[in-house]
Structures are given as C-alpha cells and as structure tokens.
C-alpha cells in the first residue's frame with residue numbers, strides 16, 4: 001500500500017496531527033493508499049513556502065529560464081510516462097489506453113504549451129496625443145498574481161491539475177495544490193519531477209485532504225493565497241467564492257454541466273453515433289464536457305437510439321491494465337450510489353430504459369468495485385430530474401425534435417452552459433445553431449477536440465472566466481499600465 005504525504009517546500013511531509021485517510025481502488029474496493037491529511041499548520045507552511053519562493057530564486061528567473069524549466073518538467077513527465085500511467089490508473093480505474101493517449105500526454109503538453117504562450121505573447125501598447133503635441137506612450141507589463149490556490153477534481157486528475165499549473169507557473173506564480181481526496185497519486189508524483197528538474201523549492205506544493213473543515217477550506221480561506229482556480233461542482237464553487245470574497249481574491253471556476261448533443265437527420269449517421277457514444281460514455285461518463293441530454297431529429301430517432309444501444313451494450317468491462325477493456329468503474333462507492341440513485345429515479349419518473357440501468361455482473365473481486373452499466377433512457381419530459389440535474393455518470397436521455405428552433409430552445413433550457421456537440425452536414429445551419437446555444441464551448445461534427453490555445457470555460461452556472469492560451473494570462477497575471485510622457 002502506498003504512503004502519500006504532503007509536498008511542501010520540496011519535501012514530502014506527514015501532517016503533525018498524524019491524521020491519515022484511505023484511498024480505495026474503484027476497481028475492487030481494496031485499500032491502495034494511506035494519505036496524510038494536511039491540517040491548518042501544513043496548509044500554512046505550504047502557503048509560506050510558496051510566498052518565499054515567489055520572493056526568492058523563482059521570482060528572480062527570467063521568462064526564458066522559467067520556460068526552460070517547464071520544458072524540463074514536461075520532458076521528465078514523458079520520461080516517467082509509465083509511472084504516471086500507473087498512478088492515474090490506480091486512482092481512477094480507467095482503461096490504460098485513455099491514460100496513454102489522452103490524460104498523461106496532455107499533462108505534459110500543458111507545461112509546454114503555456115511555456116510557449118508566455119514566450120510569444122506581445123505586450124499591449126497605445127500611443128496617445130497630449131496638448132503639447134509631444135504625445136505619450138502607454139505600455140502594459142504583466143506580473144505574476146502571486147500564490148495561487150489550485151483546487152482539483154477527480155475525474156481527469158492529472159490533465160485538469162496541469163491545465164492550471166502550466167499557465168500558473170509559466171506566468172511566474174507559485175502554487176499550492178489540493179488534489180481531490182479520491183485521486184492523490186499524480187500530484188504526489190509530480191513533486192518528484194519538480195525536484196528532479198530543479199524547480200526551486202516552494203514553487204510547487206501539495207496539501208492533501210477533503211473540502212469543508214479540511215485542506216480545501218483551509219487553503220481557500222488562507223489570507224496568503226492571492227487567487228484561486230477551481231474545477232469541480234457548482235455548489236463547491238459557491239462555497240469557494242464565499243471564502244475568496246474575504247480579501248477580494250480573484251477566482252477562475254470550471255464547474256458542472258448538463259450538456260446537450262444535437263443530431264440533425266442529415267448528419268453522417270455513423271460519425272454522429274460514434275461521437276455521441278464517446279461524449280456520453282468516455283471515462284464512464286465522468287467528463288464535464290460529456291453529453292447527458294441527446295436531441296435527435298425525428299426521422300432518424302429510432303434508428304439512432306438502436307445504434308447507440310448496440311454500442312453501449314458492446315463495452316468491455318475490465319481492469320485498467322487489461323488491454324481488451326474499453327470501460328472502467330466509477331470513481332468510488334459513494335459516486336456509484338449517487339449514479340444508481342438517478343438510475344432508480346429515472347424509472348420512478350417513467351423513463352423507458354433502452355439499455356442498462358443497473359450494476360453489471362462482475363467476476364470475482366471485481367464484484368466489489370464501483371461498476372455501473374452504461375444507461376440510455378427515452379420518454380421523459382424535460383422537467384425530469386435526470387434530464388435537468390448533472391449526474392456525472394455513463395448515462396443519457398434521448399428525445400426527438402422537429403425543428404432547429406425547437407432544439408435550440410431545448411438545449412438552452414438549463415441553468416448550465418458548458419459545452420455542446422452538433423452533428424449535421426449542413427454547415428450553415430451548424431454555424432447558426434452554434435451561435436445560439438448558450439455555452440462556452442461548441443463542437444461541430446466532433447467532441448473533445450482540444451486546441452489548448454482556445455478559450456475554455458462555461459456560461460451560466462458552468463463557470464466564471466476563461467482559461468486556455470492567452471485567456472489564461474488574464475487570470476494568472478496582473479496587468480499594470482505604464483504611461484510615459486514623450
């Protein structure tokens with residue numbers, strides 16, 4: 001069993017209280033790690049270490065020197081690729097091919113892409129007229145915001161953590177990370193990478209624990225934290241926003257979603273079925289960008305439902321290291337209970353269960369894991385709980401529609417606004433619909449195709465702010481204007 005400690009000022013440290021908590025495997029529910037729970041003293045030490053680094057060697061580096069270190073971090077992640085794959089698989093139980101092709105390479109890319117962004121973004125400048133005719137020149141300088149509190153979820157832990165670390169460090173900040181209590185492994189391993197590459201001590205710190213009355217709350221309430229970036233549930237975002245209001249700290253939030261997939265009758269049928277299948281069931285449906293509401297134009301509705309059903313019934317359950325496995329468990333027993341409660345609620349609300357709706361029959365010790373069946377419903381009104389609330393599981397409700405206007409109204413009838421995916425061969429219509437759907441991210445004839453230079457974030461209750469490319473600089477730096485009288 002792994003022993004995981006907090007990482008503070010370049011050293012692994014157990015909490016002075018001696019408190020530890022267990023991490024259980026999603027695959028078979030065995031205990032796989034014992035984690036030191038940071039209390040206020042450890043959070044305080046981590047914030048102080050981050051502040052000291054800001055005023056020490058790290059703060060004195062040139063942009064080129066920082067960029068070189070971040071390239072070093074990315075290369076060291078790649079060198080230790082198998083260790084990261086193994087650590088993430090242990091935490092999430094997801095198939096190794098998802099780790100190998102998406103989550104771990106993307107973690108390394110997050111450091112390189114933002115190193116390139118800071119090197120290449122020009123400085124804003126404005127010339128202005130003055131009464132004496134000589135004029136003045138305004139130019140902007142960007143300075144790091146300071147110590148950034150980074151609060152992460154469990155669903156794509158390494159990708160989502162590094163998506164924040166890459167730009168934060170590239171901009172010259174220091175960080176204190178609070179990984180999800182469900183997925184502490186890769187954040188701990190990254191400490192070894194930082195030390196191996198020579199990132200100065202205190203630049204990267206990790207405190208483990210839970211949210212309320214634990215490391216998450218202690219970190220977000222800490223007056224030494226200058227800004228907070230958070231990915232997770234909308235309700236948690238509201239609690240963090242309250243904490244951040246003390247001291248007027250800035251926040252960047254990537255929150256929940258109840259994303260719509262829209263399939264027009266003229267879509268490339270097989271591509272649309274594949275795309276909606278991935279968006280509903282990848283990572284066992286635990287993707288914030290995933291589709292839980294599918295709207296299909298009536299002429300192809302029945303055929304579409306049957307095609308998606310066949311694909312959902314063909315998933316191969318298995319341990320992450322089993323190369324034949326295409327589908328993993330949910331993150332935890334707790335999340336399994338939540339998802340199964342929605343499966344029961346759908347039936348109570350009168351859904352037709354097209355497929356799934358329960359727990360698969362798993363062999364041997366896998367029977368103890370957090371497995372649930374991929375599930376498809378039809379026949380529910382838009383007011384049903386499973387059509388309105390984010391479930392964050394491998395399930396979707398499919399409903400027919402008859403017009404473009406109707407489907408835009410259906411897609412927008414939600415408090416969330418993260419992403420949508422539109423499938424049609426009529427590109428004029430695709431652009432029209434994309435402009436009217438109230439979300440931060442729209443894909444046309446694709447899903448989860450990510451260019452890290454683009455703006456990423458949610459509308460309505462799905463988030464505050466945008467990260468990605470130069471948008472990340474807006475959050476991770478402070479812009480100061482200098483006006484020079486000529």
Ligand SMILES: NC(=O)C1=CN([C@@H]2O[C@H](COP(=O)(O)OP(=O)(O)OC[C@H]3O[C@@H](n4cnc5c(N)ncnc54)[C@H](O)[C@@H]3O)[C@@H](O)[C@H]2O)C=CC1
Pocket residue numbers: 151152153154155160178179180181209210211212215216217220231232233234236237239240253254255256257287288289390392418458462463
């Ligand atoms: N918009 C986006 O980009 C993404 C959003 N998500 C959302 O994340 C959720 C799933 O992740 P979870 O880990 O369950 O979310 P969560 O909100 O329960 O927890 C996220 C993190 O916040 C911490 N936390 C909880 N309460 C806190 C508090 N009061 N103060 C400070 N920290 C606190 C947790 O310990 C964890 O590290 C889903 O709702 C999903 O939609 C997930 C991935 C991406």
Ligand SMILES: O=C(O)/C=C/C=C(\O)C(=O)O
Pocket residue numbers: 155156159163286287288289450456
């Ligand atoms: O690509 C990103 O930056 C974010 C991706 C989000 C997920 O992978 C997720 O929420 O699962």
